[in-house]
Amino acid sequence: MVFPPKSTVKSKAKMDLTSAALDQVPTFDGAGWADKARAAARDRVAAMGLPVGRDEYWKYTDPTVFTDTDPRFDGAVAASDVFAGADALTVTIVDGAVTGDLPQIDGLDIQSLADAATADIHWAQDTFGVLEAAGQTNVERPLAAMTTALAQDGLMIQVTADIPQPLRIVYATAGGQANVHHVVKLAPGAGLTILEEGLAGARAATNMEVAVADGARFDHLRVVPVVAQRDLNTHIFARLEADATFRSFTLTPGGAMTRNEAVIDILGDNATAHIAGACLGDGDFHHDDTVFVTHDAVDCESRQVFKKVLRNGAKGIFQGKILVRPDAQKTDGYQISQSLLLDDDSQFLAKPELEIYADDVACSHGSTSGAIDEDALFYLRSRGVPHATAVDLLTLSFMAEAIEEIADPDLADIVLAHLEQTLSARQ
Amino acid sequence: MLNIKDLHVSLEEEDKEILKGLSLELEAGKVHAIMGPNGSGKSTLSYVLSGKDGYEVTGGSAQLDGQDLLDMDPEERAAAGLFLAFQYPVEIPGVGNMTFLRTAVNAQRKLRGEDEMSAGDFLKAVREKAKSLKIDADMLKRPVNVGFSGGEKKRNEILQMAMLGPKMCILDETDSGLDVDAMKLVAEGVNALRSPDRTFLVITHYQRLLDHIKPDVVHIMADGKIIKSGGPELALEVENNGYADILGEVA
Ligand SMILES: Nc1ncnc2c1ncn2[C@@H]1O[C@H](COP(=O)(O)OP(=O)(O)O)[C@@H](O)[C@H]1O
Ligand SMILES: [Mg+2]
Numbered sequence: 077m078v079f080p081p082k083s084t085v086k087s088k089a090k091m092d093l094t095s096a097a098l099d100q101v102p103t104f105d106g107a108g109w110a111d112k113a114r115a116a117a118r119d120r121v122a123a124m125g126l127p128v129g130r131d132e133y134w135k136y137t138d139p140t141v142f143t144d145t146d147p148r149f150d151g152a153v154a155a156s157d158v159f160a161g162a163d164a165l166t167v168t169i170v171d172g173a174v175t176g177d178l179p180q181i182d183g184l185d186i187q188s189l190a191d192a193a194t195a196d197i198h199w200a201q202d203t204f205g206v207l208e209a210a211g212q213t214n215v216e217r218p219l220a221a222m223t224t225a226l227a228q229d230g231l232m233i234q235v236t237a238d239i240p241q242p243l244r245i246v247y248a249t250a251g252g253q254a255n256v257h258h259v260v261k262l263a264p265g266a267g268l269t270i271l272e273e274g275l276a277g278a279r280a281a282t283n284m285e286v287a288v289a290d291g292a293r294f295d296h297l298r299v300v301p302v303v304a305q306r307d308l309n310t311h312i313f314a315r316l317e318a319d320a321t322f323r324s325f326t327l328t329p330g331g332a333m334t335r336n337e338a339v340i341d342i343l344g345d346n347a348t349a350h351i352a353g354a355c356l357g358d359g360d361f362h363h364d365d366t367v368f369v370t371h372d373a374v375d376c377e378s379r380q381v382f383k384k385v386l387r388n389g390a391k392g393i394f395q396g397k398i399l400v401r402p403d404a405q406k407t408d409g410y411q412i413s414q415s416l417l418l419d420d421d422s423q424f425l426a427k428p429e430l431e432i433y434a435d436d437v438a439c440s441h442g443s444t445s446g447a448i449d450e451d452a453l454f455y456l457r458s459r460g461v462p463h464a465t466a467v468d469l470l471t472l473s474f475m476a477e478a479i480e481e482i483a484d485p486d487l488a489d490i491v492l493a494h495l496e497q498t499l500s501a502r503q
Numbered sequence: 504m505l506n507i508k509d510l511h512v513s514l515e516e517e518d519k520e521i522l523k524g525l526s527l528e529l530e531a532g533k534v535h536a537i538m539g540p541n542g543s544g545k546s547t548l549s550y551v552l553s554g555k556d557g558y559e560v561t562g563g564s565a566q567l568d569g570q571d572l573l574d575m576d577p578e579e580r581a582a583a584g585l586f587l588a589f590q591y592p593v594e595i596p597g598v599g600n601m602t603f604l605r606t607a608v609n610a611q612r613k614l615r616g617e618d619e620m621s622a623g624d625f626l627k628a629v630r631e632k633a634k635s636l637k638i639d640a641d642m643l644k645r646p647v648n649v650g651f652s653g654g655e656k657k658r659n660e661i662l663q664m665a666m667l668g669p670k671m672c673i674l675d676e677t678d679s680g681l682d683v684d685a686m687k688l689v690a691e692g693v694n695a696l697r698s699p700d701r702t703f704l705v706i707t708h709y710q711r712l713l714d715h716i717k718p719d720v721v722h723i724m725a726d727g728k729i730i731k732s733g734g735p736e737l738a739l740e741v742e743n744n745g746y747a748d749i750l751g752e753v754a
Contacts, residue, residue, distance in 0.1 A: 452594075454554075454556070456595075456607075458580075459611075459667065461607055461610045462578050463576070463578065465606065469606065470598075472598060473597035476597025476598075476646075
């Protein structure tokens, strides 16, 4: 089987942009394991080149705001408290640096990358930058390699038991650029829920590499704060072994520019991966969900559910792919991306893709873009619900399928309440 | 209560007149029925009164207790006491029936400048009213009308009516698609709400609903107008002879 070869010819503009950017990046001559991984990531960036608008993978989203030397926004963003009531273990990351004491409980070993990097050898070294590098196989993701090279801090999390309490990561920033890199390694049968909220920087880049061993569980819930002037690019690289489950949900209720990439490799039989997102865009808002799920084992299930509600010229993008390798029989793959456009100025562009090399699979995908249902709107208003509230109810109605992807009902309630509050605050 | 004078309504999209000078006077505490052949404009009348888009009022007026309905937003008409039980209730996935009801009740109260209903009072009221309409807890939790049978949808309309307590209730073919038992439940629900300061306009095809909800006045509507009004016996006449005789007699 031949996958399309990567283009090796890079434009001069791309190479100039890249070398200028790499001039700002240290050369990492340290002998430690982390610096070696960073040096390799730096080399990947040099080889791939930074993204430019002409790249196929950046057809709908202009990468300039991420590659410009200086961030365009510089406002502070306070720590958010959406999950404050969730009885979680909390870690705070301020301007990209882990602060305060880290929780240590049985079965959960957490270190900061800054500390871990000083060791000669470390358990994270077979994962740190490794899943990211593997995630470059089918499509180049130079921003992720750049984040691996630049991030000086983040959490190295090793899980050896099923931890009932969620781990909550709260970001805050005084402004400027922040790069954060997390590694989560789950031993066979282990389990962890991570809650992420806040913003690491006015321009923030985060990588999260997640290795989910046999029968392990990983749940991820992310709520981005309502801050208009910020740019965010995130990457999740997940590797699933047999019987593993992975679930990730992101709520983005605002923000100028977001690119969330997720690369999920299902390598073990009977594993499940769900990735979902809901966003509310108003005005200067561009939100891009780019997902690549690879099925490379038998009897696995994957779901991608993305909902975008857009108004006042907001723009939503979805690029989602399911790749089913020849041996991945009995694959059950589902992908849906939908937008609700509240006016004619807003726009949704979707590129759903299925690439299937196995013959006994059930994969479906769909993408729709629609206006508010006038009959439903009238029905609600005829019961006395004011126009704006009725639109909000229909917004919640539209997003329900994505929110249902949150496995824990209490956490789902928190997200829903937060969404309702955000909606009523913006009327 | 509701005064409709010489109402002329056309479709906004095409130049087609649907209501062609319709007048009705509904007194407080009375039940009026409208019967008429398919396409005579009965649903259009109910939609125009409750404020649906897509219709253009080219003449006439409609007043609810002296207030001009036609200038108001649909939600204002609801808060003023108008309720339409839909011929085809709309499904709203992802919004729980209970959430919907509470939002509607409190929105109306707010529009009228009243306090919100406490969660406890609301629950108690819903449970009691749902019980008499044989609506179980599961139906209350499910998304609005999603997966409901025809009869469940219509019972749900009556539950909303009971919770909102409007003074002017319009029922558009609430009996269509109901079996006899479901129709009885719906009729009981309506009868329980009858009061000296509440008026009903019951739109129906069939006499059988009117066996259970006894009308004071029956109107026959054809081609966008009321062509004949009378007592309950008019409904029986339609049941026995169809509309042909009446239409012929007027023509
Ligand atoms: N939105 C619409 N678009 C096109 N035609 C309509 C619309 N609403 C009503 N009509 C037409 O108006 C007439 C009356 O319809 P309706 O009010 O539904 O009658 P009834 O409820 O008495 O059966 C019919 O000829 C119907 O086709
Ligand atoms: Mg009708």
